[in-house]
Amino acid sequence: MFSKVFKHIALAGVTLSFSVAAYAQQEIRIGVIYPLTGAAASTGNEIKNALELAADIVNNGAKTVPGLPFASGGGLPGLKGAKIKLVFADHQSNPQVGATEAERLITQEKVVALMGSYNSNVTQTASQVAERYKVPFLNAESSAAGLTQRNFKWFFRTTAHDDLFVHNFYVFYKELAAKKGIKVKNVALFNENTQWGNETTKLENKLSAENGINVAKAISYPAKSTQLTSEVQLLKAANPEVVMQSSYLGDAIMSMKTYKELGFSPDMILANNAGFTDTEFIRTLGKDAEYVITREVWSLDLAKNNPLIKQVNELYNARYKANLTGNTSRAFTGLLTLADAINRAASTEPEAIRKALTETDIPGSKLIMPWKGIKFDAQGQNMYGAGILVQIIDGKYNTVWPFDLATRDVVWPMPKWNQRK
Amino acid sequence: MSFEILVQTLASGLLIGLIYALVAVGLTMIFGVMDIVNFSHGEFLMFGMYGSFWLYALFALDPLFTLPLTALMLFALGVLVYRLVISKVIHAPMVSQMFSTFGLMLLFRGIAQFLWKPDFRTVDQSVVTGNASLAGIQLGLPQLTAGVGAILVTVGVYLFLTRTRAGAALEATAADKDAARLMGIDSQKMFALAWGIGAACAGVAGGLLSTFFPIFPEVGANFILIAFVVVNLGGFGSVMGALLAGILVGVIEVMGGLLLGPQYKLAVVLVLFLAVLMFRPQGLMGKA
Numbered sequence: 001m002f003s004k005v006f007k008h009i010a011l012a013g014v015t016l017s018f019s020v021a022a023y024a025q026q027e028i029r030i031g032v033i034y035p036l037t038g039a040a041a042s043t044g045n046e047i048k049n050a051l052e053l054a055a056d057i058v059n060n061g062a063k064t065v066p067g068l069p070f071a072s073g074g075g076l077p078g079l080k081g082a083k084i085k086l087v088f089a090d091h092q093s094n095p096q097v098g099a100t101e102a103e104r105l106i107t108q109e110k111v112v113a114l115m116g117s118y119n120s121n122v123t124q125t126a127s128q129v130a131e132r133y134k135v136p137f138l139n140a141e142s143s144a145a146g147l148t149q150r151n152f153k154w155f156f157r158t159t160a161h162d163d164l165f166v167h168n169f170y171v172f173y174k175e176l177a178a179k180k181g182i183k184v185k186n187v188a189l190f191n192e193n194t195q196w197g198n199e200t201t202k203l204e205n206k207l208s209a210e211n212g213i214n215v216a217k218a219i220s221y222p223a224k225s226t227q228l229t230s231e232v233q234l235l236k237a238a239n240p241e242v243v244m245q246s247s248y249l250g251d252a253i254m255s256m257k258t259y260k261e262l263g264f265s266p267d268m269i270l271a272n273n274a275g276f277t278d279t280e281f282i283r284t285l286g287k288d289a290e291y292v293i294t295r296e297v298w299s300l301d302l303a304k305n306n307p308l309i310k311q312v313n314e315l316y317n318a319r320y321k322a323n324l325t326g327n328t329s330r331a332f333t334g335l336l337t338l339a340d341a342i343n344r345a346a347s348t349e350p351e352a353i354r355k356a357l358t359e360t361d362i363p364g365s366k367l368i369m370p371w372k373g374i375k376f377d378a379q380g381q382n383m384y385g386a387g388i389l390v391q392i393i394d395g396k397y398n399t400v401w402p403f404d405l406a407t408r409d410v411v412w413p414m415p416k417w418n419q420r421k
Numbered sequence: 422m423s424f425e426i427l428v429q430t431l432a433s434g435l436l437i438g439l440i441y442a443l444v445a446v447g448l449t450m451i452f453g454v455m456d457i458v459n460f461s462h463g464e465f466l467m468f469g470m471y472g473s474f475w476l477y478a479l480f481a482l483d484p485l486f487t488l489p490l491t492a493l494m495l496f497a498l499g500v501l502v503y504r505l506v507i508s509k510v511i512h513a514p515m516v517s518q519m520f521s522t523f524g525l526m527l528l529f530r531g532i533a534q535f536l537w538k539p540d541f542r543t544v545d546q547s548v549v550t551g552n553a554s555l556a557g558i559q560l561g562l563p564q565l566t567a568g569v570g571a572i573l574v575t576v577g578v579y580l581f582l583t584r585t586r587a588g589a590a591l592e593a594t595a596a597d598k599d600a601a602r603l604m605g606i607d608s609q610k611m612f613a614l615a616w617g618i619g620a621a622c623a624g625v626a627g628g629l630l631s632t633f634f635p636i637f638p639e640v641g642a643n644f645i646l647i648a649f650v651v652v653n654l655g656g657f658g659s660v661m662g663a664l665l666a667g668i669l670v671g672v673i674e675v676m677g678g679l680l681l682g683p684q685y686k687l688a689v690v691l692v693l694f695l696a697v698l699m700f701r702p703q704g705l706m707g708k709a
């Protein structure tokens with residue numbers, strides 16, 4: 001009861017101070033909707049930290065990161081030094097709440113643009129509201145491919161999506177043949193059988209055919225299995241060079257243990273993130289996790305070839321006592337992209353901001369992401385968004401692809417189980 | 422499909438089947454003695470796994486050596502559950518009994534998630550690791566040990582029921598609790614004993630599993646569905662039936678996965694379940 005009253009008083013105070021500030025200096029109000037409570041709360045709050053850091057850099061500058069846009073501080077030069085004000089909302093990983101909050105931010109908080117929302121299903125509903133009210137919506141970290149297949153005019157996504165990540169595998173195969181002389185001709189698809197795994201299987205079948213790669217076996221298995229013996233036997237019988245695998249944590253661990261038990265040694269296990277990038281994966285399997293390659297969106301070791309990453313991470317770490325992650329680095333990049341567009345629009349009119357977003361062209365050298373840059377296609381998808389491949393070597397994830405960003409040479413093939421120490 | 426792969430798969434199916442059997446023995450016992458379906462049985466298994474894990478993580482005790490301790494802890498938990506919850510609903514309609522054990526399942530999962538977080542845990546350095554190679558067939562040593570342990574415990578429970586006075590009293594209560602009471606057998610005590618042994622069996626199964634299976638609050642769900650099929654197939658209340666049915670389900674699951682495709686492996690098991698319900702509802706070794 002008291003907390004509620006207190007909240008109202010505080011809210012009134014905040015609103016009042018805003019209206020006072022509005023006269024003093026123009027403020028760019030950006031609504032951000034993330035899961036700040038509930039199951040995804042820890043991720044949501046990390047993202048909130050990253051966004052606050054990005055806003056602070058735009059508003060007050062950061063001397064240690066001279067290569068970053070707006071690092072000189074003093075707000076947005078295109079709007080006479082107007083400062084960015086983030087208005088946070090909590091969607092609790094609930095699509096309905098996400099939509100309601102989007103509406104509240106637009107109609108009551110008068111935000112000029114929206115950002116969010118991590119969970120793909122919430123991004124979907126919240127961006128529908130933005131589309132209806134004709135307010136730009138920038139998404140930095142939701143990966144469902146369908147989000148940028150809706151012909152929306154007001155939706156922009158900086159990150160790559162699930163389909164693009166799968167495409168990356170095939171670009172990797174091509175470059176592996178061209179640059180390392182390793183030709184992959186025969187693969188097995190080993191994906192769990194919910195929507196994610198099945199969509200991946202479908203796409204991998206199609207792309208394998210297009211790239212002249214034979215699919216020796218495609219296996220869909222239930223993620224909640226008590227054993228994966230028959231699956232691994234079938235893989236073994238198919239004898240593929242590469243196993244392309246999409247698994248959650250439990251089944252990823254179980255499959256690795258069964259590979260070892262049954263002595264199944266393909267040249268490579270090429271994993272599709274999820275269970276294979278969970279912190280428990282290496283901790284649980286120890287040296288049996290070695291040599292697996294998995295796709296990632298980002299990795300701290302990219303800093304070796306990109307000083308910006310090191311500098312921004314130092315800022316982030318000094319504030320929050322944690323390193324940047326794939327989610328926080330993408331959210332950080334998302335807000336700077338939006339700031340860049342608002343600055344070029346030199347206006348807080350939604351239509352002007354939308355137009356500026358469509359004209360976005362940020363080179364990769366100004367990003368902390370492993371991308372060639374940011375440029376949106378007609379659907380609002382960043383056409384340069386891409387993932388990376390990391391290989392587990394010495395108990396750590398090391399970037400091995402794209403080859404020009406690699407911090408370690410790819411180890412191929414992985415040693416057979418009986419030849420490992 | 423080579424002969425070697427068939428034999429290898431058969432062997433793996435056999436080993437996981439023995440674990441299914443041990444989980445099902447506890448379940449079938451509780452059902453046989455007092456006609457209560459224990460939905461929280463998978464959570465006994467989960468507690469057994471966590472018990473082994475924490476003894477390993479905190480005191481560096483191997484899950485195999487702590488099996489008696491795990492069994493004892495779970496026995497106590499089983500008795501406690503009976504005294505605090507089940508004894509209150511023993512004369513209630515079946516629906517109330519089902520809801521009680523279902524509620525316990527949710528409660529236990531919630532407790533595990535609250536205490537130990539939803540993280541996956543594993544015992545990474547057990548005394549049994551690696552493979553045994555037998556005539557070209559690869560068998561994981563943890564799985565082999567677990568299989569042998571499961572047989573020993575199942576046979577032990579069987580001998581207890583058939584060769585000891587307490588076992589006979591338990592069987593008598595199962596057969597006719599009123600007549601047993603007239604003969605001076607304390608049915609309350611027998612029920613508590615059934616819950617204790619049932620939970621202990623799940624606990625031992627959990628301890629054996631913990632050397633090679635990831636441990637998380639919802640791990641029981643992976644096993645309980647299969648355990649119900651095994652109990653039904655073996656015949657409600659029959660320990661030897663559960664052993665036979667466990668092996669059968671394990672083998673059918675892996676062979677079905679191998680021959681028909683992994684996406685159908687659970688379907689094959691459940692079709693078997695339906696077939697048993699239709700043609701032999703008392704199960705393979707159950708009394709009609």
